Amino acid sequence: MAKFQCIECGSEIDTLYRDYKGGSIKISRCKVCDKVADKYVEYDPVVILLDALLLQRQAYTHLLINTKSDSPWHLALLLWICDAFSKLVLQRSELSNKGLLGEHPINYSYLGLELYLNYIIAASELLTLLATVLVVFFIKRVLHHRHISINSKLITRAVIVANLGRVLAIPALLWGQSYGQLYSVLCQGYVCLSSVQALRVVSEGNHGTLWAVLAVTLGFTTQFVVSNFLHTWLDHK
Ligand SMILES: [Zn+2]
Numbered sequence: 001m002a003k004f005q006c007i008e009c010g011s012e013i014d015t016l017y018r019d020y021k022g023g024s025i026k027i028s029r030c031k032v033c034d035k036v037a038d039k040y041v042e043y044d045p046v047v048i049l050l051d052a053l054l055l056q057r058q059a060y061t062h063l064l065i066n067t068k069s070d071s072p073w074h075l076a077l078l079l080w081i082c083d084a085f086s087k088l089v090l091q092r093s094e095l096s097n098k099g100l101l102g103e104h105p106i107n108y109s110y111l112g113l114e115l116y117l118n119y120i121i122a123a124s125e126l127l128t129l130l131a132t133v134l135v136v137f138f139i140k141r142v143l144h145h146r147h148i149s150i151n152s153k154l155i156t157r158a159v160i161v162a163n164l165g166r167v168l169a170i171p172a173l174l175w176g177q178s179y180g181q182l183y184s185v186l187c188q189g190y191v192c193l194s195s196v197q198a199l200r201v202v203s204e205g206n207h208g209t210l211w212a213v214l215a216v217t218l219g220f221t222t223q224f225v226v227s228n229f230l231h232t233w234l235d236h237k
Contacts, residue, residue, distance in 0.1 A: 005065045006030035006037045007058040013037050016066060038066050053165075055194055060201045064158055072160040076126060079163055083122035086169045088115050090180050121230050128226045129219040130159050133199065136215035140205070148205040158198035159219075165191045192216055 004013045011032040017025045030037045040048050040062040051059035091114070137150045169187045173180055199212035 007061040008035045009033040016041050055197050060198050072157040076160050080122040082167045084118035086173050087118040089173045093180050125223050125227050129223045132219040132222045133215040140211050154202045158202045162195040162198040165194050
């Protein structure tokens with residue numbers, strides 16, 4: 001894969017901007033579509049983030065391909081904490097709806113254990129999704145007679161960045177717990193869409209959208225199965 005990509009048409013470009021003496025820079029134009037190759041170079045990070053939240057493909061190309069960054073795993077650690085927390089709030093609200101809570105004073109060491117277990121579940125869910133997506137992309141590569149390469153680092157980053165949408169569930173859980181379950185379903189749907197968008201960007205070769213949809217569908221199905229299995233297994237403990 002090239003160093004940089006035009007965010008409008010996906011063509012390879014050598015540089016996003018040129019630095020001239022005297023501190024002025026000139027943003028590169030794409031030779032294929034003649035548009036500004038990456039307008040986000042000049043944008044405020046908040047605007048880029050908002051466009052990514054609105055699932056703009058251009059913003060994903062900027063974030064995943066044109067931005068150089070460290071390993072995405074520190075984002076994953078943060079994501080798991082948020083996810084574990086929202087899972088815990090949901091479980092608590094379900095228990096209190098059933099009237100099972102409130103009979104005993106809150107046991108904080110038990111609460112800590114619950115958070116810890118939810119953290120493990122959140123981590124297993126993301127790893128399952130990632131493994132399935134990588135397998136699908138590997139099959140894609142075999143079917144295309146290895147004319148394309150799979151960049152597992154880039155795919156990992158795409159999946160983790162797309163899953164950051166889960167963090168959106170937290171304010172909603174804190175505002176009101178009556179729609180918690182509904183909101184977590186909506187949130188899951190949103191994360192599915194953002195995963196498709198992110199994987200389209202990093203998918204090389206033809207039928208990128210098709211493979212992204214396939215990878216996300218299979219990924220979230222396996223994730224659902226593994227998550228259900230873990231929940232049942234832990235409930236029996
Ligand atoms: Zn272009």
